[in-house]
Amino acid sequence: MARRAKTDARHEYVCNHWLLQCDAAYHAGSIVPADVAPARSHRSVVTDDHHDSPSATASPPVLSLLLGAALAASAATPAWQEGLAQDGLDWHGVHVGIEHDAQHRYTLAWPYGQRVIAPQPLRSDTASPLFDGLFAMAQDDLALDSVEAIRDGAFDHGQPIPCRCFVTGLKWPYVWTRDLSYAIDLGLWRFDPARSRNGLKFKLSGVRVTGAAQGTDSKPYYPMQDTGSGGSWPISTDRVVWFLGARHLLDDAAFAGDVYQALGATLAQDRQYAFDQRLGLYRGETSFLDWREQSYPAWTADEVGFIAQSFALSTNVLHYQALQLAATLADQHHEAKAATGYRNDAAALKAAINVRFWRADRGMYMSYLGGDGTPYDTYDLLGIALAVDSGVADGERARRTLANYPTWPAGSPVIWPERADQPVYHNRAIWPFVSMYALRAARETQQPARIAHEIASIMRGAALYGSNMENYELLTQGQHVDEGKLSGPVVNSPRQLWSVAAYLAMVSEGVFGLEENGLKGNERVAPKLPTALVPMLFGTRHAITLELPGRRITLQLPAALDGNLLVADQQRTQGNTTTVTLKAVQVADLPLRTDAPLYAPLAPAAPHVQAVGTHWQIRVEGRQRLYLNGMAHGDIDASSTLARQPGLACFSATRIDAQGLESLHSPTVCVGDTNRIGGDWPRQWTAPASGDWRVALDYANDHGPINTGITAAVKMLVIRCDGSAEQRLPIVMPHSVRTQSSSWGRFGTRAGATCRFTLDDGFNMSYLAHFAHYTGGQGGSDGPLNRAVVHDLLIAPLAPGHGSP
Template sequence: MSWRGQSVEMAQGGQGYVLSGAARPRTIPSQPLRSQTASPLFDGLFALAQLEVQQAQVESITDSAFDNGKPIACPCFETGEKWRYVWTRDLSYAADLGLARVSPERTRASLRFKLSGVRPPAAAGGFFVAQDTGSGGSWPISSDRVVWFLAARHLIDGKDADGSRFADETWRALTYTLAQDRQFVFDDSVGLYRGETSYLDWREQSYPRWTANDVAFIAQSFALSTNVLQYQALRLGEQMARRRGDARAATYARQADALAKAIDRAFWREDRGLYMSYIGTAEHRVPFEAYDLLGLALVIESGIAPPDRARRALSRYPALESGSPVIWPQQPDTAIYHNRAIWPFVSAYSLRAARTVGHAPRIAHEIRSLMRGAALAGSNMENFELVTQAVHVDDGALSGPVVNSPRQLWSVAAYLDMVIEGVFGVGEDGSVKPMLPAQLVPMLFGDRDEISLQLVQRKVTLRRPRAIEGDLLVAGTTRVDGVNTVVDLVATRSTQATLATDAAAFAPASPQAPLVHAAGTQWRVTLPPGTRLYVDGQRRADAGTSSIAVTLARQPYQQCLSLTRIGEGGIESLHGPTHCIADQTTVAGEWPRQWTATSGGRFSVRLDFVNPHGPINTGITAAVKTLVVDCPGQPQQTGTLVMPHGQARQLSSAVVFDARAGAQCRFDLRDGFNMSYLSHFAHYTGGTGGAAGALNSAELGELHVVRLADLPAKAGTQ
């Protein structure tokens, strides 16, 4: 194989394979699972993936932030050559892709490491999935820990004692984790779960640059991938509850159905034909020009995306010859990592999504990209630069990928999944449903009539058709001959599909917050040239080549404004900082605090705070409190105040409540929950809230209360 001046060769010998010309030349012994095709490169890289699975098997794990870097006993999979620990999302995606299939016992052990009971001052009981250290002090700013259940669903068959025990552990963790996320992360008014995009957790890479020092926005925004993971967890809850005769099955089903509709409605952007990566806050839901391949793949594979939207999105999501970028468009002045990059595990999910709807060009594209990346590097790397598919590109301050580890576990699993299911179509249930693009036949079959995959106790053989009239080969006649399943492929014509090619296009830089001035009974907003104004999440005005002024009527309720910039090809920037305008009341003093509503309606309250207990990019001590609002004549109202790490004074997330005119309301605080309450983090020595004990606090200031616009009346009401 040759690529941009580099040539690699895979030679097959009696005892395995030899890879030469790669960045890391390899001698690869024969492995238990074998593919036999016309491509020694394809077959040898399958053996390499199995070798790297073996190399990832350890009896202890280490990380400088846990037990002061001392080994922790765990018969687990470490995450990569440079990442010697077990992280929830890395392990879970790897297990879902292929790890659970090839090594179920060790995968279970690794997943168990991420389950935890609680410690004081948390209430007694509870069993949860651990959200790893993350933005602003971890959960609930990062809230994708439910990805654990995407992995666990493969290992709860109960066919042996350990499987039955693991199923019980999964059920217990599932019920507690779903309930806790529903309480602290779900937004009833929007119908979605708040929090950061799954795995895209280096905010400057894919979020607006101003979030580098302000993650409160991320805590209150809504991400496609994280919501799909919550949907999948609810579906697993429904299934497990039905098997156990638990009445919660109906509740989980109802919540999952509603969430699926909310996801499809909130994230689909018709003008682009894509699902957005994330949207803004409940009060300012801006339709971001931000898309990510993992979120897109997950929403398609889950079945939430209707088939027509799924096919359209896979055609519209851009690609280069090298592969598919994990985000689009690329962000300016941002180093290579998630930005300007290919991640093999995401490519594998894209392949799965393409198989879901029979998108032949995308299937072929991702298979080639996965092969090329592993071959050039001589390992299943963490990531690659987008244009060159190199493991590192010099670009001054933007050089990268900034971090890149060989034998990254989810990349290894991606290659296994590509071969077993992506090419040979072997499902977890034992079915064989190949979906092979005709353009790959010359590479895989050559002059052969058949190719085969040898599994532990089974062989699968695919036989090519005599004539290929169509772009996709699928199963025709299937017969079983002893341990050999033989599938006669037939050619079919899939729904016409293409691939967009502007994957390397950049978005313009985000503008500053809008300048707003009072002008009598109006607000005057200045728009710099080339910007677009959003008010309360709705597009309001565009400036052309010169600045313009827009007037807004002063309202008795809060209005939130932000600007974007329009670049070449109509690509829109991520929006600048939000500026909200409203008359507000501050409430200080000892708790409980008193406040009188001068008018009736909906109100938003935030708490002024400083949380100095960790850096803004990591830790486990995001402060989480429950605000209790008691207003006469109404039921008690509660909501979650999230207070991320940060050295500057800022405002918490908002709690929305109703009050009648003249009502004397009382605000009080109850303790919430954060990751430091988990026993798992007694090993954490990289910051506060770990070995020294749980910590869930911040320096609290005034409450800020503003009036909100009334909700529109529902159809049939007055």
């Protein structure tokens, strides 16, 4: 209570009850409803998102309704001009103003409420009270997210857990691996390194099952893959994002030792269970975009085996960055052989990403691929930005992939194209933290228009709602719009940690050019400021200043602004103060892509395939594009026939609209001779021919729901065929609502060889000691659980070239 009372005395926060969804917990955090209108009734919605929340409330704020009503008035003017002024903004008929006093106390006001922000320890000094006040507000949001204990209903029965760390946001008072790690990477390490490090330590765990960590140290540490799709890892494999945050905090020797140990163990484990040698990629879900039917085909809502088998751009780039970090740390530990191995693995992964994910006809990297390499005409901004920022995309590809990614006046969507049958959340939405990664990519590729666009979007969202919200609807930048079953964002949280980090990064990095230079907190000042922002930020001033922990940065204007980008001309540092004299340069900027269609066509039903003599007859509804074994086969209209070839034939189909956009794929239908082998283990089979074979298991796993949990069943299928070396294939059996097929592996043998199959234990998240605190499902406080009911072993011949480039 003492800390809460201190919080109340420190600042004042006034808002309308429905404008910011100020629930009881938020009231306790010193928000007072404004008595300006009667409270509206609340509508309960169940969210199926990455935080495993049982429910949340969402009501359409008046501001969002106004924005929606005025959408038709939006104009295709440059983003920095979209309503932003020095002392407020006007956005589709809604005015937000800001005032401040001599003590740097800011009052942000909109038609239905206001927020008063107390003086903050750090400040920006520009010609724009709006810019400076929102920087103060981000600090205040960060203070509210800084806690001594965390809680979540699925851990320790919702009781407080001591942790001097950051919570994820108002509606998410817990620590989640990806949210925290991305937020730290965006700069929170600079603002509170101790709290950042504590949060990362909380997400690092040892193993509670003896002998479960095959091929690693006897006492390994792993970052946790939070509860998620189909029972978590290895359906989702982006836990390596932990190292993206941890790399900034290696000045602490003990923590650096833990990082290096965990990095080696995690990379070895992911290589064992998630790496596909043939394609050279890591399997697993897109990072952060883990509400399946929002960005994957709708049929994955209860069939996540496809996701476990698939490959995501963002997750592979994160693995690339982890391998690069491992090589650097191995060098520092004088482990030359290990460093060379990591470096070679990183180079091979970069090459595979560029071969597999690059789509030349779009000039962009695809978001994900099917398990056999099937291309999907879908894209996500985080994956693309990470590819650029990491150096996976370089040269002209880096410039093109960002420039070709579409944007709208309010900002850049996190996926494109959108899904016409899904509500707003990841679909048709702006997420500020992703906008900040896009801003980084724009700085890397020197695209002033994109830099200005992302800065404007981040500023506008924070100003419109008096907090750094989790996300916004794409077309209006509303924090909730009413569209019946498509309403959304389905859930939204004020002071969302990575949104707060995005605003702080936009100021320190996006405007003032502060960026890390190597490891252990070394920094440099490298401004890349669009001259289009000079009127708002400088006004009639010659200089603007930023005060950060332990340093002060001043940017000085040149005599002439004869260019589109301001960069450093001269730089001097005296004590903790760095003064940069800017110069204007003209770069070959690429225009924002503002003419893209919004929606992709809906995915079709699965093609109907049946054997007719020596042919397969394929029937679809209307004209569709047919895919066979991961490759486009051609367009068909209603029906077609295809000569039967040896091996398994797997078909899917897509629709193409008049603008050339391709839908997501239908479910896949595989036909051909399949051997079903039941009985006790070990099971035995004699190969009728030489070649490659696909193997999977019919199974059922009812140990948790599709959208959460930690009990994906993970096993190692051991294959011993006469005359061949032992082959070991990881098999993943996600939570299921019916008997279905597991992930599949590939093995080779010769005709007449007898093969014996056994199942060895694998590894899942329930084996981590941390999940002894998990009380939201099986495999937690009741003990580890890695089981499924296994039925037949399925073996089918693979056609030559199946899944090949």
